[in-house]
Amino acid sequence: MISTPHILVIDDEPHILRALRTILTAHNYKVTTAKNGEDGLAFAAAEKPDMIILDLGLPDMDGVTVCARLREWTDIPIIILSVRESEREKVKALDYGADDYLVKPFGIDELLARIRVALRHLAKSQGLNQNVIVSGDIAIDLTRHIVTKAGNEVKLTATEYKLLTYLANHADRLLTHLNILDHVWGPEYLGNVEYLRVFMSQLRKKLEADPKHPKYLISESGIGYRFITQE
Amino acid sequence: MSDKPIRAYITQVLYYILGIVGVVIITVILFQYRNMLNSTTVALLYLLPVLASTTFWGLGPGVLSAFIAFLTYNYFFLVPYYTFTVHQTQDIIALVIFLIVTTLINQLVGRGKASLTAAFSRERETTLLYEFSLELAGVTDAVGIAGVIIRRTTETIQPNHIELRLKSISDNPPSTYSYPDENKPSSEPNLAIPLETGRATFGELCLWLKNPNLDPHEEHILRTFVTQGTLALERISLEYAQSRSQVVEESDRLKSALLSSVSHEFRTPLSTIKASITSLLSDQILWETQTRIELLSSADEETDYLNYLVGNLLDMSRIEAGALKPDRQWNVLSEIVDGVIVRMYRSLIDYRVNIDIPEDLPIIPVDYVQIEQVFINLIHNSIKYAPPESSIHITARTKDETTILVKVLNESPHVAPDHLEKIFDRFYRVTEPERVSGIGLGLSICKGIIEAHGGRIWAENESDGFAFIFTLPSVWDRPSSLPPHLDE
Numbered sequence: 197m198i199s200t201p202h203i204l205v206i207d208d209e210p211h212i213l214r215a216l217r218t219i220l221t222a223h224n225y226k227v228t229t230a231k232n233g234e235d236g237l238a239f240a241a242a243e244k245p246d247m248i249i250l251d252l253g254l255p256d257m258d259g260v261t262v263c264a265r266l267r268e269w270t271d272i273p274i275i276i277l278s279v280r281e282s283e284r285e286k287v288k289a290l291d292y293g294a295d296d297y298l299v300k301p302f303g304i305d306e307l308l309a310r311i312r313v314a315l316r317h318l319a320k321s322q323g324l325n326q327n328v329i330v331s332g333d334i335a336i337d338l339t340r341h342i343v344t345k346a347g348n349e350v351k352l353t354a355t356e357y358k359l360l361t362y363l364a365n366h367a368d369r370l371l372t373h374l375n376i377l378d379h380v381w382g383p384e385y386l387g388n389v390e391y392l393r394v395f396m397s398q399l400r401k402k403l404e405a406d407p408k409h410p411k412y413l414i415s416e417s418g419i420g421y422r423f424i425t426q427e
Numbered sequence: 428m429s430d431k432p433i434r435a436y437i438t439q440v441l442y443y444i445l446g447i448v449g450v451v452i453i454t455v456i457l458f459q460y461r462n463m464l465n466s467t468t469v470a471l472l473y474l475l476p477v478l479a480s481t482t483f484w485g486l487g488p489g490v491l492s493a494f495i496a497f498l499t500y501n502y503f504f505l506v507p508y509y510t511f512t513v514h515q516t517q518d519i520i521a522l523v524i525f526l527i528v529t530t531l532i533n534q535l536v537g538r539g540k541a542s543l544t545a546a547f548s549r550e551r552e553t554t555l556l557y558e559f560s561l562e563l564a565g566v567t568d569a570v571g572i573a574g575v576i577i578r579r580t581t582e583t584i585q586p587n588h589i590e591l592r593l594k595s596i597s598d599n600p601p602s603t604y605s606y607p608d609e610n611k612p613s614s615e616p617n618l619a620i621p622l623e624t625g626r627a628t629f630g631e632l633c634l635w636l637k638n639p640n641l642d643p644h645e646e647h648i649l650r651t652f653v654t655q656g657t658l659a660l661e662r663i664s665l666e667y668a669q670s671r672s673q674v675v676e677e678s679d680r681l682k683s684a685l686l687s688s689v690s691h692e693f694r695t696p697l698s699t700i701k702a703s704i705t706s707l708l709s710d711q712i713l714w715e716t717q718t719r720i721e722l723l724s725s726a727d728e729e730t731d732y733l734n735y736l737v738g739n740l741l742d743m744s745r746i747e748a749g750a751l752k753p754d755r756q757w758n759v760l761s762e763i764v765d766g767v768i769v770r771m772y773r774s775l776i777d778y779r780v781n782i783d784i785p786e787d788l789p790i791i792p793v794d795y796v797q798i799e800q801v802f803i804n805l806i807h808n809s810i811k812y813a814p815p816e817s818s819i820h821i822t823a824r825t826k827d828e829t830t831i832l833v834k835v836l837n838e839s840p841h842v843a844p845d846h847l848e849k850i851f852d853r854f855y856r857v858t859e860p861e862r863v864s865g866i867g868l869g870l871s872i873c874k875g876i877i878e879a880h881g882g883r884i885w886a887e888n889e890s891d892g893f894a895f896i897f898t899l900p901s902v903w904d905r906p907s908s909l910p911p912h913l914d915e
Contacts, residue, residue, distance in 0.1 A: 408765065418756065
């Protein structure tokens, strides 16, 4: 187990770096900071942090490039910091393998929650594969291909099952539309977000108590979906 | 095309022949009565065909008939007959006088006719120019003026080919107009007249003529056409320059209005934040936990509001620059609305929100983030004007096969009917600026976004409140992207 998780923060704004270092250290994380992409990549390789917080607007290189370069050799969680105006870059970075994002300005509670989710996911992926994924009253039995809700079996079509298990296997992570389409339907369906929307709404009708206010299958502002692990 | 001069030539020859025939006829008649007439009377009578020829057929036939008359008079009527010799002094005088009189008559009649012709052609010229300037006054752009110049010149001069090369005038790019459209001669034009005033050159009129030398009349008309056309071009170019400078002035005015409004608007939340933070930093007072939380919450809320303002400013500048292109995807409207309500829960704490979106509402091809912004701005606007504890209703319906209709109804006061459209203008606020915060950008951004999606937005006073209503398309002409079926 990780005792004091090590976080690398890459951002060119000294004020943000100072604030994040203070806050995260107070929350018992070890913090390293880098003020540009080159330094960030060098620190990441040298110090092998447990996760990276990466700002998309860097002076020397595109945040998307940093993300892609990191993904060439490591799977450590990456959380993107972006502004609302760089919507497309953000989605691109997520498609390139970033785990999550936050829009500046953000509340620190939100950041801490995302960090916890990312670290939990890291711990899980290092452990053994589970046979049964449980969230709230939903249980997905991966060996027997059976989904139950409050103990009752829920009939799912093959595609619905594939979609649900893909999301649940990456629980609490933000998966982009493209990412899901690619893995569930295949690369030739990348342009058809509407498929995803339709199947997601079917899944919600079958699994959520109130499909209009989903607890498990959450959509993220036109970016993608997230399967939430409920206690 | 060459039978015209031939026909004119034949007519001319005919006139000469007629002149000769006239003299022959009078000679035959007079010859019958030769013994009853003296030579002076005969000479007088001979003036008749000469006069007739000059009057009706022109100077040439007149002179010819005078000459023939002179010869026949001498040959048939002066003793000795049938010779061209003359014996009596008196006859010689008669002959000479006859010659002088016919010449004089010819000259007088000819001059009269010439001035009549000139008067006719002047009248025609005046009519042409009048019609030309009348037509020019009726057109308001360079293309129209070029059309008038080409058509009128073609009608008047009838060149083989005509070409008008215009430089860039007002918002019309440099262009060439020609008639007829095809068969441009490969040779150089016979005549090229620049379209210029003392201040500027607007282009050039090139003509390929049938007859390389224009007669002075035609040339005069042509030059006047060109002058008038050039003045008309100058007129529209000046009008354009003037309207451009008005636009620039207007946009400068808007920019400074925006700047003063924005700086005022930004200072308000900044003041709250500054006051809260400095209070907490001050070590003179030990704040109670409850007060600390209140101070910090207000700072937190104001930062959100600042962020909203900045977002709107950026959206506005994108709309201005025409860069607000919707990145369309098939989206579920209720998902967008739910997301907004969750994001705005803190602002909505004092309001009841009712969402009525039917399950079977078609999915819509829209930019998620932009439509989200529309709802955020409309809800912000509702909160701004509606009293706390009131309700906000968000409803959506299928309007027809290609459109959905969305309504955001709140309990804010009615807006005067003549203001209903203006509230979507930039910097427009219904109440006096002091009462309500905001820079009046929110609704104009909604309008920009909805229109970029091919929809329409308007406001209505309803019996139970005030409503924003907009339409969005539920179809997308992207062929590969039909809405999928639910069954598998």
